Amino acid sequence: xxxxxxxxxxLEEENKRLKRAVDELSILNDLARAIGASLNTQEIIQTIVRxxxxxIGAEQGVITLVEEQSHQSMKTLIRTMVSSREQxxxxxxxxLLGWMHLNRKPLVINDPxxxxxxxxxxxxxxxxxxxxxxxxxxxxxxxxxTVYNKKEGKPFAEDDQRLLAIIAGQSGQVVENARLYETxxxxxxxxxxxxxxxxxxTELLPKAPxxxxxxxxxxxxxxxxxxxxxxxxxxxIDDTHLAFCIGxxxxxxxxxxxxxxNLQATLRGQTLTSGxxxxxxxxxxxxxxxxxxxxxxxxxxxxxxxxxxxxLHYANAGHDNPxxxxxxxxxxxxxxxxxxxMLPDFGFEQESVSLDESSLLVAYSDxxxxxxxAQEEMFGEERIAAVIDQHKNVPPAExxxxxxxxxxxxxxxxxxxxxxxxxxxxxxxx
Numbered sequence: 001x002x003x004x005x006x007x008x009x010x011l012e013e014e015n016k017r018l019k020r021a022v023d024e025l026s027i028l029n030d031l032a033r034a035i036g037a038s039l040n041t042q043e044i045i046q047t048i049v050r051x052x053x054x055x056i057g058a059e060q061g062v063i064t065l066v067e068e069q070s071h072q073s074m075k076t077l078i079r080t081m082v083s084s085r086e087q088x089x090x091x092x093x094x095x096l097l098g099w100m101h102l103n104r105k106p107l108v109i110n111d112p113x114x115x116x117x118x119x120x121x122x123x124x125x126x127x128x129x130x131x132x133x134x135x136x137x138x139x140x141x142x143x144x145x146t147v148y149n150k151k152e153g154k155p156f157a158e159d160d161q162r163l164l165a166i167i168a169g170q171s172g173q174v175v176e177n178a179r180l181y182e183t184x185x186x187x188x189x190x191x192x193x194x195x196x197x198x199x200x201x202t203e204l205l206p207k208a209p210x211x212x213x214x215x216x217x218x219x220x221x222x223x224x225x226x227x228x229x230x231x232x233x234x235x236x237i238d239d240t241h242l243a244f245c246i247g248x249x250x251x252x253x254x255x256x257x258x259x260x261x262n263l264q265a266t267l268r269g270q271t272l273t274s275g276x277x278x279x280x281x282x283x284x285x286x287x288x289x290x291x292x293x294x295x296x297x298x299x300x301x302x303x304x305x306x307x308x309x310x311x312l313h314y315a316n317a318g319h320d321n322p323x324x325x326x327x328x329x330x331x332x333x334x335x336x337x338x339x340x341x342m343l344p345d346f347g348f349e350q351e352s353v354s355l356d357e358s359s360l361l362v363a364y365s366d367x368x369x370x371x372x373x374a375q376e377e378m379f380g381e382e383r384i385a386a387v388i389d390q391h392k393n394v395p396p397a398e399x400x401x402x403x404x405x406x407x408x409x410x411x412x413x414x415x416x417x418x419x420x421x422x423x424x425x426x427x428x429x430x
Contacts, residue, residue, distance in 0.1 A: 030051070035047050035048065035171065035174050038178070039177070039178050039181045039182070040178065040182075041175065041178040041179050041182055044171075044174060044175055044178050045063045045175060048063060048145065048167065048171050048175070049061040049062065049063055049145075051167075052145060052147055052164060052167055053147060055163060055164075055167065056131065056147050056150070056156070056160050056163065056164055057150060057151045057154075057160075058131070058147035058148060058149060058150055058151065058156075059148060059149040059150075059151060060147070060148040060149060061145070061146065061147040061148070062145075062146050062148075063135070063143055063144070063145050063146075063175070064097065064143055064144045064146070065142065065143040065175070065179070066097070066101075066141055066142060066143055066144070095118055095121050096118075096132060096144070096146075097144065099117070099118075100132065100134055100141065100144050101141060104134045104136070104141060105134065106131070106132070106133045106134075106161045106164070106165050107130075107131070107132045107133075108129075108130075108131050108156050108160075108161055109129060109130050109131075110129045110155035110156060111129075112127055112128070112129070112130065126149075127148055127149065128149050128150075128153065129148070129149055129150055129155055129156055130146055130147065130148045130149075130156075131146070131147050131156040131160055131161060131164055132144055132145070132146040132147075133145050133146075133161070133164045133165045133167075133168040134168060134172075135168045135169075135171060135172035135175060136168075136169065136172045137172045137173045137175075137176035138173075138176075142172055142175065142176045142179075143172065143175060145164065145167065145168045145171070147164065194254065197254055197257055198223075198257075201257050201260070201261070204260075204261060204264055205219075205221065205231075205232065205233070206219060206232070206233060206234050209234070209397075210234045210236065210242060212242060212305075212307060213307060214307065214310075214427060214428055215305065215307065215425065215426065215427055215428060216395065216396050216425070216426045216428055217234060217242075217244060217305075217396065217423070217424070217425040217426075218396040218397045218400060218423070218424055219232040219233075219234070219244075219246070219421070219422065219423040219424075220397075220400050220404070220421070220422055221419060221420065221421040221422075222367075222404065222416070222419065222420040222421070223419045224367070224416045224417060224418050224419050224420075229248060229249040229250065229251055229256025229257060229259065229260050229298075229419060230246075230247070230248050230249075230260070230365045230367065230419035230420070230421035231245075231246070231247040231248070231249070231260045231263060231264060231298075231421070232244070232245065232246045232247070232421055232423050233245050233264060233267065233268070235267070235268055235271045235272075237271065237272065237304065239307075240306065240307045240308040241304055241305065241306060241307065242304070242305045242307065243271045243277075243280075243302070243303070243304045243305075244302075244303055244305070244423060244425065245267060245300055245301060245302040245303070246300070246301050246319065246363045246364070246365065246421055246422075246423045247260070247263060247298050247299060247300040247301070247319065247365075248298065248299045248300075248319065248365045248366060248367075248419070248421070249263060249296070249297070249298040250295065250296055250297055250298070251296075259292065259296055259298065260298075262288070262291065262292070263284075263288065263298050263300070263340070266284045266287050266288060267280070267284055267300075267302070270283045270284050270287075276304075276313065276350060277302050277303060277304055277313055277314050277315035277348075277350050278315050278348050278349070278350035280302060280315075281300070281302055281315045281317050281337070281340065281348045282345075282346065282347065282348055284300075284340055285317065285340045285341065285343075285344075285345075285346055285348075286344060286345065288340045288341040289340075289341050289342070289343065289344045290344075292341050296341060297318075297339040297340060297341035297342045298317070298339055298340045298341060299317060299318040299319040299320075299339045299340075299366075300316075300317040300318070300319055300339075300340055301314065301316050301317075301319040301320075301321075301322060301363050302314065302315055302316070302317070303315075303361075305355075305425070310354060310355045310356075310427065311352050311353070311354055311355065312352065312353050312354075312355055312361070313350060313351075313352045314333065314335065314350070314351060314352075314353075315335065315337065315348045315349060315350045315351075316333070316335055316336045316337055316348075317337050317338065317339055317340045317348065318336065318337060318338050318339035318340075319336075319339075319363075319365075320363075320364060320365070320366055320369060321333050321334060321336065322361055322362055322363035322364070323361070323362045323384070323385065323388055324353065324359065324360070324361050325358070325359065325360040325361075325362075325388060325389075325392050326355075326356050326358055326359045326360075327356050327358050330385060330388060330389060330392075333351070333353070334351075335349045335350070335351040336349075337349060355427045356427070357427055357428075358427075359426070359427045360388075360392055360396075360399075360424070360425070360426045360427075361423075361424065361425040361426075362384075362388050362399070362403075362422070362423075362424050363422070363423045363424075363425075364384065364403070364420075364421065364422045364423075365418070365419060365420060365421040365422075366418065367416070367417075367418035367419045367420035367421065368384060368403065368407055368420055368421075368422065369381055369384065370417070370418060371407045371410065371411050371416070371417075371418075371420070372411065372414055372417065373410055373411050373412055373414050374412060374413075374414050379406075379407055379410050379411075383406065383410065384403070387399075387402055387403050387406045388403075390402075391403075395426075396424035396425065396426050397424075399424050400422045400424055403422055404420065404422070407420065
């Protein structure tokens with residue numbers, strides 16, 4: 001039977017245990033209230049770190065969030081110190097992260113330099129001890145809560161480990177929810193910006209085909225994404241001359257759309273001052289080369305219609321050669337050159353062709369020729385020529401519809417991988 005002294009010690013120990021349990025419950029309750037009402041990741045993390053340092057009695061703390069797409073990547077979101085003296089901020093070691101991925105349980109290191117589990121790992125001289133615990137969400141490691149250097153030089157105890165593990169367990173899903181909420185907000189904002197960019201890009205394209213005596217000309221573009229890099233334009237020069245073009249800049253999406261806007265501004269300015277397709281492309285090439293990075297360039301077919309003499313003057317900067325249907329049948333325009341923006345100086349060729357009363361020009365981007373079906377076969381030039389030959393007598397807008405429909409039928413639901421743009425010009429009378 002225990003003596004009164006032993007009974008007193010037992011009661012004292014039990015009293016300490018109960019007091020510690022009450023303190024821990026108070027800490028956890030206060031933490032839950034503090035982080036439960038917030039959806040700001042930085043604010044939540046800072047609260048967790050500060051309260052963990054007070055609860056454990058450590059000098060410095062950090063939460064490292066693990067990127068979901070890679071177990072090898074990590075991002076430190078907050079590091080907080082509570083000691084009054086200046087100290088270097090510690091970085092969570094990659095070896096510790098690897099250990100946490102494998103074991104997913106608390107880790108106590110009270111003698112870093114002599115710990116056999118991390119032999120050969122260089123430690124900062126001011127790191128005397130650390131305690132790291134996993135932050136889990138839906139059975140996945142989402143982060144690591146680490147505190148450094150127990151105050152007064154003490155080692156981290158089992159009670160510290162248990163309490164910090166409870167804090168991390170309580171906080172892991174809260175942090176993950178806040179991060180997902182902020183990611184969703186960023187995505188919604190980005191989608192809105194893309195929609196705005198798409199609207200701006202649409203407004204840059206011709207709103208309606210020009211009204212030309214003796215001619216019809218129509219263009220259409222279908223971007224693979226909300227915004228794209230294909231471009232077509234109709235630029236009046238004077239009462240008897242109209243410039244038109246079709247282009248394709250490198251890439252897709254927002255970067256391509258920005259380069260497209262740059263190309264449009266350049267071409268419109270040069271069209272009114274250059275006088276010929278050759279000169280326009282040479283000047284535009286120099287300007288584009290000077291204002292873009294080496295990997296950015298654009299293919300472009302550029303032509304001027306002489307409405308009085310019925311001639312087409314054109315130059316080509318690396319674009320697919322258009323088809324010309326006339327009394328001589330269907331042929332490809334042959335003059336070409338390199339894409340704009342590849343070299344600072346390049347002498348483009350220029351050619352002229354007569355337009356008889358049956359002339360029909362069909363220009364298109366490589367989104368037409370390179371459209372693929374489920375077997376990864378490309379639509380190709382022969383199918384384009386066949387559609388043109390079959391529908392060469394219909395109005396230009398209708399011909400574009402037939403060509404786009406043929407591409408979609410061929411693809412049979414296979415996702416569109418590139419922008420599709422078509423421009424059709426027909427001479428209707430003398």
